[in-house]
Each structure stands twice: as C-alpha cells, then as structure tokens.
Amino acid sequence: MQTSRFVVPILAILSSAGGVRAEPVDLVRVDKSERRLELLFGDKVVRSYAMALGANPVGHKGREGDERTPEGRYVLDWRHPESGYYRSVHISYPNADDVAAAKRAGVEPGGMIMIHGQPGA
Template sequence: MKRRTFTLGAAASLALAGCSSGKFRSYRGPEVTSVVVNKGARSLYLLHHSEILEGYRVDLGFAPQGHKSAEGDGRTPEGTYLINRRNPNSDFHLSLGISYPNAQDVARARAMGKSPGGDIFIHGQPLAFRPKRPDWTAGCIAVKDREIETIYAMVRNGTPITLRA
C-alpha cells in the first residue's frame, strides 16, 4: 500500500512540474559571451567565446536586405551593438533590447533628414496576431516563444551582439 501511495504521489508531482512551465527559466551553464545573427542564413547563435552554445532560426524585418537606415524602413540593423535591456512584459512574449541606434546610425539617418528609429529587440511571437509569412517584423529578430525563454535566461545585459548580412 505504501509503495502504491508513493508511486502515485511521485507521478502527480512530475505531472504538476510539467504543467508549471512558465516563461522564466533559469540557466547555470557557460556564460554567453556574444550573440551573432547571420541575416542571410536567418540564424542566431549564442556563443561562449568561439563555442556555439545554441543556434536558432529567426525571422527579420519585412525588408531584410541591407542595414537599417531610417525609422519605418523594415530593415534589421547590421553591425555590433549590446544587449541593453529586458522586457518581461513584451507584446512579443519576452524581449531583449539591442542598443541600436549608435552614434553612426543617428548621423547617417540625420544626413538623410530622417530618424534612425529604435526599439530593436530579439523577441518571441506576437500576442495579438500570428505572422502569415517569414520576415514579418519591423526590424527586430523574432524566434519562437520557447526559444526566447531560453535566450532570455542565457543572455545578460551588456552582452555584445553582432548582426551580419
């Protein structure tokens, strides 16, 4: 009788643990020292020095070719920036902010008489709608919700991110 009670209790505990998967995960592995986005391959990599820890397929801005030059152009920036903020209440599940625009981005946009834009993030899927095509963001890097949960846990503010063509 005691064995059966223990087995049922253990099974119930495991079932409840499986149901309680929230969006905030913990990570105790090697430090993510950089993030690399290869826009052409639609890939994002989390690295510990030269070792790839994780890789993901991504969606980009709706006009993915070229560097972001102005607000509303639909492009994802290219260059090296920093992860500079976290949004646990994002309209896109969770999100990590990218330090775009830098001084060069601002100068380039002003020379064209435009705003460089901003609010570029790595984020999950939208809460309000489901994208019907790839490369649907306004310039951000989008991954699946389960993937942003892992990325959010692994990547710290101040981590460099390089976005390549």
C-alpha cells in the same frame, strides 16, 4: 554573408524542458542571410535558433520604418518584462554612427529594436 553582432554581458538559455539553465554567453550573432541567431561563448556556438526578420531585411537599418535589422555591434541592454512577446530584449540601436548617418540622409534613424520570441509564447 550578412552578419550582425550583438554583445551580451550575460544570458540565461532556456533548456528544452522549459527551465532556465545558466550558461555563459558573450556574443549573440545574427546571420541575416541564413536567418539564424547564434549564442556564443568564445568561439563556441552554445545554441542556435531559426529566426524571422522584418519584411525588408537586406542591408543595414537606415531609417525609421524601413523594416530592416541593424548590422554591426550593439549591446542587448534591457529586457522588457511586460512585453506581449516572449523574452523581449532591447538592442542598443541607434548608436552614434547610426544617428549621424540618418541625420546626413535627412531621416529619423528609428529605434526600439527588440529580439524576441513569438507573441504570447
């Protein structure tokens, strides 16, 4: 199972009625093999969503343009308020290990990885 973990300090969850319900979440877990994003508080899955990935999702992101999703522990560090995508949130990729691995391979690691909903949603 390919699982990526994104650490989140606080996250508001959308209710089915479209309003925002504050609910604590301390981990966003992405299971790439299941194409599933889960919001957790402790060991409890608070919400679960079907998700799409890039065109080449198998394996850890290694270089710019490989269309892969990073695997590992990252922080959701800011929200893009003017994005054309719904609730676009930035992932702190690349970290120091990603930069070092890309340098060893002689490639750029890429960046600006976001979790978001559909355009204009």
